[in-house]
Amino acid sequence: MTAIDAPYDLAVIGGGPAGVATVLAARARQPHWRLLWCRGPEAPARAFLPAYGANSLLHRLNVPVERMGLDAEAPVDFFDWLRQEHPDRGVEPGQFVPRRWFGEFLQARLEDVDVTSCFGAVRSLRNEACAWRIDTGHDRPGGPAVPHTALRVALCLGMPTGLPMAHAPTHWIADPWAWWRALPAQGVPVGDAETVLVVGSGLTAVDMVLGLRERGFRGRIRVVSPGGRWSQAHAPAAPLAPAVREALDEALDEAATARQVLGVLREFAARHPWRAVIDALRADTNARWAGLAPDEQRRVLRHAFGVWNRHRHRMAPDVCAALDADTALSLEPGRIGVDSEGRIVKRDRSGGTVLDVALALDCRGPGFRAALAGDSLLARLVRDGVLEAHPLGTGVRSPADPSLALVGAARFGERFETSAVPELRQQAVDVVRRWMP
Numbered sequence: 001m002t003a004i005d006a007p008y009d010l011a012v013i014g015g016g017p018a019g020v021a022t023v024l025a026a027r028a029r030q031p032h033w034r035l036l037w038c039r040g041p042e043a044p045a046r047a048f049l050p051a052y053g054a055n056s057l058l059h060r061l062n063v064p065v066e067r068m069g070l071d072a073e074a075p076v077d078f079f080d081w082l083r084q085e086h087p088d089r090g091v092e093p094g095q096f097v098p099r100r101w102f103g104e105f106l107q108a109r110l111e112d113v114d115v116t117s118c119f120g121a122v123r124s125l126r127n128e129a130c131a132w133r134i135d136t137g138h139d140r141p142g143g144p145a146v147p148h149t150a151l152r153v154a155l156c157l158g159m160p161t162g163l164p165m166a167h168a169p170t171h172w173i174a175d176p177w178a179w180w181r182a183l184p185a186q187g188v189p190v191g192d193a194e195t196v197l198v199v200g201s202g203l204t205a206v207d208m209v210l211g212l213r214e215r216g217f218r219g220r221i222r223v224v225s226p227g228g229r230w231s232q233a234h235a236p237a238a239p240l241a242p243a244v245r246e247a248l249d250e251a252l253d254e255a256a257t258a259r260q261v262l263g264v265l266r267e268f269a270a271r272h273p274w275r276a277v278i279d280a281l282r283a284d285t286n287a288r289w290a291g292l293a294p295d296e297q298r299r300v301l302r303h304a305f306g307v308w309n310r311h312r313h314r315m316a317p318d319v320c321a322a323l324d325a326d327t328a329l330s331l332e333p334g335r336i337g338v339d340s341e342g343r344i345v346k347r348d349r350s351g352g353t354v355l356d357v358a359l360a361l362d363c364r365g366p367g368f369r370a371a372l373a374g375d376s377l378l379a380r381l382v383r384d385g386v387l388e389a390h391p392l393g394t395g396v397r398s399p400a401d402p403s404l405a406l407v408g409a410a411r412f413g414e415r416f417e418t419s420a421v422p423e424l425r426q427q428a429v430d431v432v433r434r435w436m437p
């Protein structure tokens with residue numbers, strides 16, 4: 001019998017943490033299901049890139065180790081695994097451990113899990129005669145492409161990539177992670193007398209700076225981003241006192257506009273530890289987001305997304321300290337573009353300046369605003385009418401068809417918090433529960 005006439009009970013599309021969590025949630029709750037896992041274009045050895053692949057040990061989680069669990073019902077499983085399998089690593093609660101270790105944990109969780117894996121990008125998905133036809137890549141790397149069918153599909157496609165920079169010159173590195181992986185084990189292809197430009201100041205930018213230094217690059221690194229700021233550092237912050245928390249909730253209940261919400265947050269952050277204020281919002285962020293009118297949501301994305309991300313996605317304190325101590329590193333406000341002659345231009349309040357750099361690493365991060373442009377599977381599913389774009393254009397609406405489910409970043413718009421591991425593990429369980437009798 002071929003795969004075509006024996007549909008899988010569930011196909012999980014996407015080989016990142018959301019895919020792993022969904023496979024595990026399905027296996028635990030539906031032990032008799034036949035599961036297909038379309039793991040994406042990366043070779044198995046490169047699984048879990050970029051966030052949890054074979055990065056440097058300097059590339060660290062931005063979440064304390066005990067909060068990075070994969071199982072919604074046992075959320076300290078990563079911490080427990082480290083203590084049990086790697087006591088030599090001496091991990092303690094509150095530490096920001098290498099992200100690579102989380103990749104090792106994901107791999108370990110998959111051992112002995114009964115699932116059929118296939119590799120390569122899924123190109124299309126069509127509902128035919130009550131089953132989904134999945135035109136996919138290969139059952140093994142390098143093997144022939146084989147279509148599959150499944151009764152249910154969970155899409156776990158991760159963050160959208162940004163749009164490529166038009167007219168980019170040859171020293172513009174559009175995919176810094178691919179560039180990084182292709183580097184020889186030692187050294188970097190730039191001399192210490194040269195300058196490296198890092199475009200953006202988010203997580204990937206930080207990783208690139210740390211990685212360049214670890215590889216011995218001593219030259220100048222210019223980091224340019226619209227806000228011109230790094231993410232804040234983590235620091236201990238006791239939770240808000242119950243009365244303060246109640247007052248915060250009441251004030252937010254009254255806030256109907258983006259401006260009012262920000263006003264409340266600023267006011268409370270001025271009077272109480274700001275980290276505790278941000279952390280207090282975590283459980284309710286999606287409900288508060290859903291309570292804003294679409295125009296107000298747009299305003300949040302336009303005016304407050306950057307500042308929110310800098311405070312919400314904090315860095316390990318010693319990572320921040322390493323950046324601060326680096327005297328050959330500068331962080332500048334501005335927008336980087338490339339003109340029609342392929343010159344890299346920085347625009348800021350004082351106008352435009354052509355930059356003379358040996359290398360430019362494009363670390364502008366996920367392109368939520370362009371999530372449905374280009375040739376991604378998500379964009380194609382919208383064009384094919386399988387999914388409907390969310391009006392914000394940052395993701396898609398939950399599918400009307402109950403046999404199709406979304407986990408993770410594709411839900412951005414309908415949800416605000418939807419790409420960090422705590423949300424992914426919960427969504428994975430919710431999706432599988434929905435399909436239980």
Ligand SMILES: Cc1cc2nc3c(=O)[nH]c(=O)nc-3n(C[C@H](O)[C@H](O)[C@H](O)COP(=O)(O)OP(=O)(O)OC[C@H]3O[C@@H](n4cnc5c(N)ncnc54)[C@H](O)[C@@H]3O)c2cc1C
Binds near residue numbers: 040050207407419
């Ligand atoms: C540098 C960096 C550091 C981060 N650090 C943290 C952290 O410390 N803590 C945290 O909680 N989050 C962190 N994140 C956020 C991170 O994105 C999430 O934790 C997590 O990786 C998201 O998992 P995901 O499975 O949804 O997406 P991804 O990890 O992006 O995986 C998506 C998968 O879908 C596959 N795919 C895409 N298109 C197709 C297709 N057409 N066919 C088949 N497969 C496809 C991809 O190949 C990939 O395997 C970090 C992100 C980055 C970039």
